[in-house]
Amino acid sequence: MPYRPEKKKRPWRDDYKPFQSVREDHSFYNSRKWRKTSTAYREKNPFCVKCQEEGRITQAEVTDHIVRIKDGGEPYDERNLQALCKSCHNRKSGKEAHGYKEKGGRGSKHPR
Numbered sequence: 001m002p003y004r005p006e007k008k009k010r011p012w013r014d015d016y017k018p019f020q021s022v023r024e025d026h027s028f029y030n031s032r033k034w035r036k037t038s039t040a041y042r043e044k045n046p047f048c049v050k051c052q053e054e055g056r057i058t059q060a061e062v063t064d065h066i067v068r069i070k071d072g073g074e075p076y077d078e079r080n081l082q083a084l085c086k087s088c089h090n091r092k093s094g095k096e097a098h099g100y101k102e103k104g105g106r107g108s109k110h111p112r
């Protein structure tokens, strides 16, 4: 058989969760435009702003929206962006999302 008619069930969408802790529209965070914006922003702002406030220099890993898109924040406006390291970002999203476990990453939910 030259090809299989079997349809793939969008594996790229189910498996790819770069921002697991953020309960927002994942399709936005997966979009090329956002990734470009995010990368460009962090090139200009390579350090975590929260850590800098506390006098630490930490490499930023996440571009965060100060006002969430859900709340009407501008998704691509640099004035609504801030560079955060992972732990500051997790702390922030932990505070924002109700019921989200603050100490994430325990990896306790293995399906088998």
Ligand SMILES: [Zn+2]
Pocket (backbone or CB within 6 Å): 048, 049, 050, 051, 058, 084, 085, 086, 087, 088, 089
């Ligand atoms: Zn930080």
